[in-house]
Amino acid sequence: MASRMVGVAAFGAAIVFAGAALTDDAPKLTELSPGGADACFGRVYDAAHLKAHAHQKVARIFFYYGHDPVSRPNEEPATMSDAAYNGFLTTTVRGAKKPEWAAGWCNKEDPSDKASGIRCGMECDRTLASLKVDNKGRLILSNLQPDVYLDAGAEEDLGKAEYNKQALGSEDDNFKLDPMPAETCKAEFARIDPIDPALGDPLRVRLKPDQPFCFGRDYDDAHLKSHPDQLTRSIRVFRGPVELASFAASGDTANWPDGADIAVSVTTRQKGAKVTQTYSCQGEADQWRCAASSKMSDFSCDISQREIFLKRGANGTMMLANPNNAVAVVDLCSKAAEGKTKSDDKVYRLQPMPQSACAP
Incomplete structure (x- = not known):
């Protein structure tokens, strides 16, 4: 059975996005982060919107550009590398108790063209999303694949019915996200795997x-x-x-x-x-x-x-x-x-x- 590509480690079951995020000396995408700081964009949909968009499963969506908002000290010490992730997406679908998330590398589609769009890639040459900032500073997030949280080939492995159940909906794309404080995104990503103080040191x-x-x-x-x-x-x-x-x-x-x-x-x-x-x-x-x-x-x-x-x-x-x-x-x-x-x-x-x- 295909497994979801989540960032939460379980006993031998989860696929973990390892490594730290954007290195301090890596070039920043000024559209996303004009001042070079970590940037947060998000949107929470109300009941009226969801009622009007029956095929949209996503009720909450946030995109964070910068340092890893998910990982914390564990058995594998954080490392910095030029190949580290710098784009992080989290969504919560209707009725879910906590979000799912994925990470990727975000770069200009054409580095020589200032007007070029931004593509965030994932492992196995997959696309996380395409990004563009409008004249009001809102992030337009598009090209979000229904199986973004599933393994490649999940539709064949799961069968059509189960795939449709686990995948995102047909209206889960072309999101318009508002700029928000970085702490808002960090709080949203913290919902994925809340820290249990009773666990103590790794x-x-x-x-x-x-x-x-x-x-x-x-x-x-x-x-x-x-x-x-x-x-x-x-x-x-x-x-x-x-x-x-x-x-x-x-x-x-x-x-x-x-x-x-x-x-x-x-x-x-x-x-x-x-x-x-x-x-x-x-x-x-x-x-x-x-x-x-x-x-x-x-x-x-x-x-x-x-x-x-x-x-x-x-x-x-x-x-x-x-x-x-x-x-x-x-x-x-x-x-x-x-x-x-x-x-x-x-x-x-x-x-x-x-x-x-x-x-x-």
Whole structure:
């Protein structure tokens, strides 16, 4: 199924627009930003307008030109590059609780022609929108594609009915947006993924390259009775002496957590069998993406595509997830792992524990 190209990271599901926005020394489009500052344009449609335009799904629309109004410190430190995005679009359709958004690079269609229009391009040679500022300073936003928030080829993948449901409407184009304070756009983009103060620092800050950690959870009989398909009785996620030594020997602290090894031990409810699997991690948006490693298993098997994701949870907890195949409860290089390893063991909320609780 085609996925929406949103800017919110989820456990291995979302496609993230990475990188920072417009660099401070990059040339500005003076039509959008005469003084060189970040510029905001927007419009909120009232009930009368929407009633008169039955095929317009968009109820709120904002365009921001300048520095990234969406991203915030996470597992992947912000970087500046000449190829960074400088145009950001967010729309909220009728009945939606929060906006969707997309980003692109905005440049003159013909740099040699002062009267040339502006095109904002996206990944895969797609167009985000065409822009023009009228004599009243309003932004005319056109050429907005119905599938701007969908993957390329979504119509074929989804089928016509589902595509029409997820795509924008036939009247969602040629928007006339009023200039607004930059803070108005920032507040609108903040609605996409509100900051939860309870989450605290990202894992790359909370967990240090040279320090061990241990997170885990033990499930009692009452929980297991209410989750009959869950195989996990207890779980531990940790970095101990072996993992610390591995990173000290070959890791790069400047790129932490890329290359960090972690170990995951799972004790099942079936005869108390315990399985420990090593994973190698890298920072990706607001999570760690960790691929199964052969360091503690038979090197003859290919387990590089078996992944888990770590994400900060509220109040110092850690979320661990494998939404595709569940967390491994067998040695991933054993014959038992040749088939499906699915169970009701996909998402865990883990508490910090003393290192002794993660001892082999």
